[in-house]
Amino acid sequence: MAISAMAFFGATQAYADLQITDVEGRTITLEKPAERVLLGFNFEDFIAITGRNALDRVVAISRPVWEGWRSKQYAAYVRQIPQIDQLVDVGDTEGGTFSIEAAIAARPDLVILAAWQFRALGENVAQLEQSGIPVLVIDYNAQTLERHLKSTRTIGQAMGTVDRAEKLATLYENYFNDTLSRIEKSDALAKKVYVELAKKGPSEIGNSYANGMWGGLIDLLGGNNIANGQIENWGPLNPEYVLASKPDVIFLAGSEWLGAPAAVPVGFDADPKQINERMAGYLARPGWSDLPAVRNAEVYALYHGGARTLSDFVYMRWVAKALYPDVFSDVDPAAELKQFYDDWLPISADGVFVARYVPVSQ
Numbered sequence: 001m002a003i004s005a006m007a008f009f010g011a012t013q014a015y016a017d018l019q020i021t022d023v024e025g026r027t028i029t030l031e032k033p034a035e036r037v038l039l040g041f042n043f044e045d046f047i048a049i050t051g052r053n054a055l056d057r058v059v060a061i062s063r064p065v066w067e068g069w070r071s072k073q074y075a076a077y078v079r080q081i082p083q084i085d086q087l088v089d090v091g092d093t094e095g096g097t098f099s100i101e102a103a104i105a106a107r108p109d110l111v112i113l114a115a116w117q118f119r120a121l122g123e124n125v126a127q128l129e130q131s132g133i134p135v136l137v138i139d140y141n142a143q144t145l146e147r148h149l150k151s152t153r154t155i156g157q158a159m160g161t162v163d164r165a166e167k168l169a170t171l172y173e174n175y176f177n178d179t180l181s182r183i184e185k186s187d188a189l190a191k192k193v194y195v196e197l198a199k200k201g202p203s204e205i206g207n208s209y210a211n212g213m214w215g216g217l218i219d220l221l222g223g224n225n226i227a228n229g230q231i232e233n234w235g236p237l238n239p240e241y242v243l244a245s246k247p248d249v250i251f252l253a254g255s256e257w258l259g260a261p262a263a264v265p266v267g268f269d270a271d272p273k274q275i276n277e278r279m280a281g282y283l284a285r286p287g288w289s290d291l292p293a294v295r296n297a298e299v300y301a302l303y304h305g306g307a308r309t310l311s312d313f314v315y316m317r318w319v320a321k322a323l324y325p326d327v328f329s330d331v332d333p334a335a336e337l338k339q340f341y342d343d344w345l346p347i348s349a350d351g352v353f354v355a356r357y358v359p360v361s362q
Contacts, residue, residue: 020136020157023115023150028134033160034110038090038103038133041065041114042140042151044073045310048344049152049168050159055081057159060088060106062117064095070305072256072268076347093120100124104131110158115139141308143216145176152310168310168344175313175336179320182331183222186324193223193323194237194247194293197304198254201262202281205236206253213307214253214319221320223249243287249322250293252279255304266303270352275301279357298322299357306353311340318354 018030038060039046047054055077061084067074078084088106091097098121103111111133118125118137125135136158138151149169156165195214197206208227209215213234218225226245230237254264254275264278265271279301288294300322306315314337321328333354341349 018157020154022137022154023139023142023147024118024137026135026137028136030110030134030158034108034158036107036109037159038106038108038111040090040093040112040117042112042138042309043077044345045138045140045152046112046155047346048310049155049165050161051164052346054159055084055087058087059108060090060103062092062098063087063089064092064097068092068258070256070267071258072270072351073305076268076350080347093117098124100127103128104133108133111135112155112158113137114141116141140310140312141212143212143220143308143312145173148172148310172310172313175317179221179313179317182327183320183324186327188324188326190222190224191248191323192226192245193218193249193251194226194242194245195251195253196237196282197234198252198264198278198282198301199257199260199262201278202285203262205239207234208237209234214251214302217307217316217319221316221323223319223323239285239287243291246292248292248296248298250291250299251319251322252282252299252301253304254278254301264301266301266352266355267305268351272352272355275352275355276358276360279355280360283357297357297359301352301355301357303353311337314340315354 019027020030021027035057036059037057039058040062043066050057088102090103091099111128113135115137118135128135136154138155139147140151149172152165152169156162195208199206208231210225210227210231211233215225215227226242226247227237230241252264254266256265256267257263265274279299283294283299293299302315306312314333317328317331317336318333321331321333337353338349341347
């Protein structure tokens with residue numbers, strides 16, 4: 001199903017060398033838009049920016065971070081685009097299984113890595129570059145508007161889809177700014193917020209977040225994150241401290257992780273009843289029934305895979321709506337997420353991506 005450059009871009013269109021400066025300030029040169037990409041992360045973002053036939057131009061992926069971290073998302077794409085399952089797997093930088101040899105053997109004309117992958121590879125990046133393979137670094141994990149927009153536009157440059165990338169960058173920036181402008185109009189007091197990674201079940205305290213990830217988002221939105229000052233980036237909070245902090249809102253970050261049978265299973269093909277039952281287990285912890293968030297039914301499950309993506313403006317708005325309901329009454333993040341998938345991606349957003357806990361009647 002590979003598409004030649006002439007077929008994809010049009011027989012009469014010619015390109016000068018492309019000079020692209022990535023989020024790390026590194027400049028790479030491409031003779032023409034990439035045709036054989038090794039894609040390390042941000043798979044959906046790449047597809048949205050490049051177009052519905054994007055994966056025809058991918059020869060290798062870091063499969064563990066897609067199939068392992070977002071198994072049902074991966075399965076949804078394989079159902080639609082079966083050749084994904086046949087792409088070369090170069091392994092995972094975080095797990096120490098990334099193979100430079102496999103990456104070079106796949107003969108990519110461009111490697112696209114998330115900033116955290118680029119940093120993990122360190123000096124090994126030079127082996128790719130010495131083999132004549134340029135490396136483009138993107139960064140949605142930083143969760144800054146600047147790096148989101150820069151990453152989107154550089155992918156568009158590299159893939160020859162500049163107009164599409166610009167439309168997505170504008171869409172993202174508009175939603176981002178609208179969210180913050182609404183908050184400025186709210187009269188609501190700042191709410192105390194607790195976030196926990198709901199991966200291993202209620203018997204084990206999962207990570208909370210400060211500065212980055214969900215913690216960074218809460219800070220951006222003006223929430224009072226109880227993890228601030230307790231942890232540097234991520235880690236579990238003391239259960240007694242959580243109780244003493246009396247959070248007004250609780251977010252349980254769940255996903256479709258492989259090998260995590262006790263997780264709150266938010267995401268693609270998720271079952272609302274099962275999500276609610278798993279959330280109930282957390283609320284049954286000692287002392288939780290007295291927390292303001294539980295008493296006021298302000299407990300939510302969030303799709304952990306939704307943060308740090310081109311569609312994370314939707315989760316930004318979901319969290320903002322929980323913190324400032326007075327100025328988000330007309331906002332339907334679920335509808336916005338569905339629209340994003342319908343407009344930009346080859347699959348539908350079929351699943352549960354945010355769920356508010358519904359008390360089970362006795």
